[in-house]
Amino acid sequence: MRLMRLGHPGNEVPVVELNGRRLDLRSVTDDIDAAFLAGGGLGRVAAMVRGGSLPELPNADDLRVGSPIVAPGKIVCIGLNYRDHAAETGAAIPTEPVVFMKDPSTIVGPNDTVLIPRRSVKTDWEVELGVVIGREARYLESPDAAAAVIAGYALSHDVSEREFQLERGGQWDKGKSCETFNPLGPVLVTADEVEDPQSLGLRLWVDGELKQSGSTSDMIFGVHFVIWYLSQFMVLRPGDLINTGTPAGVALGQREPKPYLRADDVVTLEIDGLGRATQTFAQA
Numbered sequence: 496m497r498l499m500r501l502g503h504p505g506n507e508v509p510v511v512e513l514n515g516r517r518l519d520l521r522s523v524t525d526d527i528d529a530a531f532l533a534g535g536g537l538g539r540v541a542a543m544v545r546g547g548s549l550p551e552l553p554n555a556d557d558l559r560v561g562s563p564i565v566a567p568g569k570i571v572c573i574g575l576n577y578r579d580h581a582a583e584t585g586a587a588i589p590t591e592p593v594v595f596m597k598d599p600s601t602i603v604g605p606n607d608t609v610l611i612p613r614r615s616v617k618t619d620w621e622v623e624l625g626v627v628i629g630r631e632a633r634y635l636e637s638p639d640a641a642a643a644v645i646a647g648y649a650l651s652h653d654v655s656e657r658e659f660q661l662e663r664g665g666q667w668d669k670g671k672s673c674e675t676f677n678p679l680g681p682v683l684v685t686a687d688e689v690e691d692p693q694s695l696g697l698r699l700w701v702d703g704e705l706k707q708s709g710s711t712s713d714m715i716f717g718v719h720f721v722i723w724y725l726s727q728f729m730v731l732r733p734g735d736l737i738n739t740g741t742p743a744g745v746a747l748g749q750r751e752p753k754p755y756l757r758a759d760d761v762v763t764l765e766i767d768g769l770g771r772a773t774q775t776f777a778q779a
Contacts, residue, residue: 496540497682498527498647500565501558504604510552511540512682517555518544527683528565529734532629532646537685561604563649563683564627567736570597570677571729572653573721574667576740577713583748592716592724597653597738598672605680605772609654610779611758612673617657618756618776621741622699622707622764624692625651626718627683632731641722644731647685648692650769652678652762653738657747657755674779679736681770689768692718697742699764701756707764709742 500507501517509520509527523539524531543549552558574593575581581588603609611618629646654677660670689695692711699707711717716724721739725731746755756762758778765771 496537496544496685496688498540498685499563499680499682500527500561501552501555502561503559504561507561508552510555511544511549513544517552518549519552520549522549526565527563529568529732532733537629537646559604560606560681562602562679563681564679564734564736566599566602567734568599568732570599570601570736570738571725572597572671572738573716573740576715577709577742578715579709579713579743580741580745580748581715583743583745588715592721594725594728595667595671597668597677601672601675601677603675603678605650605678605770606774607675607678609675609678609774609776610673611756611776612656612659613779615656615658616755617746617753619655619657619746620699620701620706620756620762621653621655621745622697622766623651623653623738623741624695624697624711624718624766625649625679626722626737626739628731628735628737629733631733632722632726635723635726638717638719638723641719642686644722645686646733647683648689648769649679649683650681650764650766650772651736651738652764652772652774653741654678678772678774681772684769695769696767697765699744699762701754701762702760707742707744709744713742714740
């Protein structure tokens, strides 16, 4: 299934996309959130789709596309998780996942405006595979057990301010948690529809110029390993978002002059099967 949320910020309507139609889910749930995922919401929606009882949302094509999930309880990110990205930044290949957190309030819609922070000089792009947790995960026994706790996958943009991240005290969170710094969506694709999360192509353009083109097959630590690993250190709960890293092609990895983002730049990104998003950048 492909779940979406359509409408003005704070008033989005949950829908399921089926053969180009957007079916209204308000008879099933108020929103696509932790309670929906934890309470078997995906199963209820699947049953309603099979029964053909969901009404079509009028004028759906005219509505803003919001994040496919409500702001999660936490966003956990994996750094330097693609071999080519580690190489372009001059970093050693990690022997364990590099973990950092991102403010959940950074979540915005896939086509919303992204704000360049005041005094920013190094705002950067990062296309990433986002994983949404569907049930509680604590001390999973093995990476094989991770598949059962994944609700689905989404296109995620881990926007980063590199000076804040790397030159202002050594805390990555500062460069990752600026407002609007995690556009998500357009859709949450349920895990059963993604045959292999390690064979997805990722691409990103800035003002029409291709900057990133990679594959999740290049991950150092695969999706299931990452979920298992994180569950050894924290409890993952329904609705949590895991950003799994970015391939080569970010501004940080380019030779001088580094082409960091400026106001009016347009970033387009996509992942195979998970849709495409376009964001215009503006000065905060």
